[in-house]
Each structure stands twice: as C-alpha cells, then as structure tokens.
Amino acid sequence: MEKFKTIKINMIYKLFATVLLIVSGTMVRAQEAVKNLDYYLSQARLSSPVLKDFENQRKSAGIDSLIIRATAKPQVTGTGTGLYAPIIHGYGYDEVITNGQALEAMLNVNYDLLNKKRINNQLEGIRIQSDSLRYAGQLSLFDLNKSIIDQYVTAFAGQQQVDFNREVVALLDREEKLLKTLTRSNIYKQSEYLTFLVTLQQQxxxxxxxxxxFKNDYATLNYLAGITDTTQVSLAAPKLQSEVFSGDKSFFTKRFELDSIKNINLRKGIDLNYKPKLGIHANGGYSSSLVLQPYKNFGASLGFTFSVQIYDGHQRKMQYDKLAISSNTVAGYREFFTRQRTQQINLIRQQLSQTDALFGKINEQIRLSKGLIDVDSKLLHTGDLKVSDFIIAINNYLSAQNLLRQTNINRLKLINQFNYWNR
Structure with a gap:
C-alpha cells in the first residue's frame, strides 16, 4: 500500500510539473536563431527580380525623356558623297544627268519651329508611363508582401503545432512510464495500458x-523570399494590426486614373498631328561637278518646309471613337472592381468581427479547464481521482489552447487580407 501511495505521489508531481510547463509555454529551442516577419519581407524585396525589373524600366523611361528633349534641339548632320561615271568608247551615263563626276560635302542643320507642344505631349506620355511603372512596381510589392505574410503565418502555425504536439507527447510519455509501473503492480489492467500506449504512438x-x-512550410517561405539558407530557425510571433479603413479611396483605383490620363494624352497627340508643321533647314559646304571652276563651288543654302493636313478620310474622328471605346472599357472595369473591393472588405470585416467574438468563449473554456486541473490535482493528492480523469482534464486544456492558437492564426490571415484590399 505504501508503495502504491509513493507511486501515486510521484505521478502527481510529474504530471503537475508537466502542466506548469505547458501553461508557461517556455519550450526552449536550443541553438536556433529567431527571425521575425520583417526579416523575410526585406529579404523578399531585395531578391525580387520583378521589382528590379520595374525599377530598371523606370530608369529606361527617364532616358527616353532625355532622348525626346534632345530631338527638340536643332539637328546637325554631316554628309559627303562622291560620284564618277566614266564614258568608254561613247558608252556610259548621260553626262547631262550625271555630269560625269561629282563631289559633295555638306553640313546640314534642321529645326522644327512648331514642335514645342508635340515635345511636351511626348514628355507627358513618358511621365504617364513612368507613373504606370511605379504603380505596377508598388502593386507587385503589395502582392509579394501579402504572399510572404500569408506563408509566414502558415509556417508559424506549423511551428506552434509542432510545439503543441511535443507537449502532448511529453505529457503522455511521462504518463506511460507511470502507467507501466502501476500496471505491473496490478493497479491498472493490461488492456488499459495498451489503449494508452496506442494513444501515445498516435500522438x-x-x-x-x-x-x-513545418519543414515544408518553412522551405516554401524561404523560396518565396529568395533565401537559400536552409538552417532551421525559430519564427517569432507575427505582429499584425488592422489598418484604418480607407473608405472608397483606394490605391487599386489609381490604375484606372492612369488609364484615363493616358487616353487624354493620346487625344492631345491626335490633335497635334493635325496642327500645321513648320521647319527650317540650312546647309553649307562644297558641291561640285568638278567640270567648271571647282574651286569656286563652296556655298550655303537656307530653306523651310510647311505642311498642314487638309483631308485624310475622317481618320481623326475614327481615332477619337477608338479612345472613347477605351474610356468606356476603363470605366466598366473601375465600376466592377469598386463593387468587388467593397464586397471583399465587408466580408473580411464581418469574418474578423466573428473571429474576435470567439476569443472570449475560448478564453473562458481555457479558464474552466485550468480550474478543473487545479481541482483534480488536489483530488489526486488524496487518491480520490483516477489518473485517466486527470489526463482527460489536461487534454481538454491543451485542446482549448490549440483552438486559441488556430483562431489567432485565422485572425492574422484575415488582417493580412484586409490590409491588402484596404490600400
């Protein structure tokens, strides 16, 4: 009898110590570095080729604007031509046309006098293109961050699941040793011990x-962030907060604004194509047939060109009609997206509200389960409670803690979605 009491007391102390370990949550990860969400977000930004591509395209657009500005300046070119057309035995090109031989070296200057508005329109087009690239790069960054956060939360949930299962296995492993001893003392039946052993093996x-x-989820996180280091680390708890609701104003609608501005710029370009064009040109140099006083054939010339569109089969109106169709398409997409975004945000806010309402009930369940463990531990000291009942109480407590963690993970993912659509 004394031996049985000693075994029960040892079992109580070990089980109670296990409960304290679970409650405190101080599982130590030996020789593991702790990395947080910001680390993976920054690594993903640094390694993303898509973001670098957009940045390079913006730099290229900046060079395009310099090229356009350069075309607005006088264009100077140097040319040189030479010709010799021999006549052999009366056969050859007509000298009236070819002069037999010719030599020309010219310096040409061309300048469009009415190109200022056209140049400004082209520069505006480049600025719109640059803004579109900036928008596309920012959208790509938002998409990347959303993917990283989602995967980080998933990997963190896997890490917590591993910790939870380790706690359960540690508890059952200690209990198995005690039950084995009690079974050998004929206090428990062999069938009860085998049932418990099956439960342990399942856990x-x-x-x-x-x-x-967890290893798969962690590897996927590294893959998305462009990290090649496979060293196992400990993930810190993600800290996500819902941003203030932005209302109807949204980052996503800016792309429709850019499309509208682009159509306006294209319309201006069409109008400018029908404006009069006036250019001047000048040249100076040497041009001679080398027949008569070639040393006197140095000279210069000055001229101008003027053109205006009179009739082109109503192409201007046709181009206007195309832009109108494009504007209607943009308006349709904008209206559809606005409705979708509103529905998406309302749904997420509703899910967040329902999820937040669960925490009170789950915490109450945890409080009751912990209270039951405290009561059962006292009964165990007096030998008035079966060990299996105490195990059930512990399992109920662990299940409630696991439910709390899973609900919190779901909440974090909802916050990530809300913050994404709330841009």
Whole structure:
C-alpha cells in the first residue's frame, strides 16, 4: 500500500510539473536563431527580380525623356558623297544627268519651329508611363508582401503545432512510464495500458507529421523570399494590426486614373498631328561637278518646309471613337472592381468581427479547464481521482489552447487580407 501511495505521489508531481510547463509555454529551442516577419519581407524585396525589373524600366523611361528633349534641339548632320561615271568608247551615263563626276560635302542643320507642344505631349506620355511603372512596381510589392505574410503565418502555425504536439507527447510519455509501473503492480489492467500506449504512438506519429509539414512550410517561405539558407530557425510571433479603413479611396483605383490620363494624352497627340508643321533647314559646304571652276563651288543654302493636313478620310474622328471605346472599357472595369473591393472588405470585416467574438468563449473554456486541473490535482493528492480523469482534464486544456492558437492564426490571415484590399 505504501508503495502504491509513493507511486501515486510521484505521478502527481510529474504530471503537475508537466502542466506548469505547458501553461508557461517556455519550450526552449536550443541553438536556433529567431527571425521575425520583417526579416523575410526585406529579404523578399531585395531578391525580387520583378521589382528590379520595374525599377530598371523606370530608369529606361527617364532616358527616353532625355532622348525626346534632345530631338527638340536643332539637328546637325554631316554628309559627303562622291560620284564618277566614266564614258568608254561613247558608252556610259548621260553626262547631262550625271555630269560625269561629282563631289559633295555638306553640313546640314534642321529645326522644327512648331514642335514645342508635340515635345511636351511626348514628355507627358513618358511621365504617364513612368507613373504606370511605379504603380505596377508598388502593386507587385503589395502582392509579394501579402504572399510572404500569408506563408509566414502558415509556417508559424506549423511551428506552434509542432510545439503543441511535443507537449502532448511529453505529457503522455511521462504518463506511460507511470502507467507501466502501476500496471505491473496490478493497479491498472493490461488492456488499459495498451489503449494508452496506442494513444501515445498516435500522438508521436502526429508529431512527426507536424514536423514534416513545418519543414515544408518553412522551405516554401524561404523560396518565396529568395533565401537559400536552409538552417532551421525559430519564427517569432507575427505582429499584425488592422489598418484604418480607407473608405472608397483606394490605391487599386489609381490604375484606372492612369488609364484615363493616358487616353487624354493620346487625344492631345491626335490633335497635334493635325496642327500645321513648320521647319527650317540650312546647309553649307562644297558641291561640285568638278567640270567648271571647282574651286569656286563652296556655298550655303537656307530653306523651310510647311505642311498642314487638309483631308485624310475622317481618320481623326475614327481615332477619337477608338479612345472613347477605351474610356468606356476603363470605366466598366473601375465600376466592377469598386463593387468587388467593397464586397471583399465587408466580408473580411464581418469574418474578423466573428473571429474576435470567439476569443472570449475560448478564453473562458481555457479558464474552466485550468480550474478543473487545479481541482483534480488536489483530488489526486488524496487518491480520490483516477489518473485517466486527470489526463482527460489536461487534454481538454491543451485542446482549448490549440483552438486559441488556430483562431489567432485565422485572425492574422484575415488582417493580412484586409490590409491588402484596404490600400
């Protein structure tokens, strides 16, 4: 009898110590670095080729604007031509046309006098293109951040699941040793011990599966962030907060504004194509047939060109009609997207509200489960409670803690979605 009491007391102390370990949550990860969400977000930004591509395209657009400005200046070119057309035995090109031989070296200057508005329109087009690239780059960054955050939360949930399963296995492993001793003392039946052993093995298998899932989720996180280091680390708890609701004003609608501005710029370009064009040109140099006083054939010339569109088969109106169709398409997409975004945000806010309402009930369940463990531990000291009942109380507490973690993970993912659409 004394031996049985000693075994029960040892079992109580070990089980109670396990409960304290679970409650405190101080599982130590030996020799593992702790990395947070900001680390993976920054690494993803640095390694993303898409973001670098957009940045390079913007730099290229800046060079295009310099090229356009350069075309607005006088264009100077140097040309040189030479010709010799021999006549052999009366056969050859007509000298009236070819003069037999010719030599020309010219310096030409051309300048469009009425090109200022056209140049400004082209520069405006480049600025619109640059703004579109900036928008596309920012949107790509938002998409990348959303993917990284989602995967980080998933990997963190896997890490917590591993910790939870380890706690359960540790608890059951200690209990198994005690039950084995009590079974040998004929206090418990062999069938009860075998049933418990099957439960332990199931939990050990669940732990292995959880560890494998976490490794896969962690590898996917590194893959998305462009990290090649496969060293196992500990993930810090993500800290996400819902941003202030932006209302109807949205980053996503800016792309429709850019499309509208682009159509306006194109319309101005069409109008400018029908404006009169006036250019001047000048040249100076040497041009001679080398027949008569070639040393006197140095000279210069000055001229102008003028053109205006009179009739082109109403092409201007046709181009206006195309732009009108494009504007209607943009308006349709904008209206559809605005409705979708509003529905999406309302749905997420509703889910967040329902999720937040669960925390009170879950915390109450945790409080009751913990209270039951405290009561059962006192009964165990007096020998008035079966060990299996105490295990059930512990499992109920662990299940409630696991439900709390899963609900919190769901909440973090909803916050990530809300912040994305709330741009």
């Amino acid at each position: 050990q298998l669940s732990l292995k599966q959880a560890e494998l899932q």
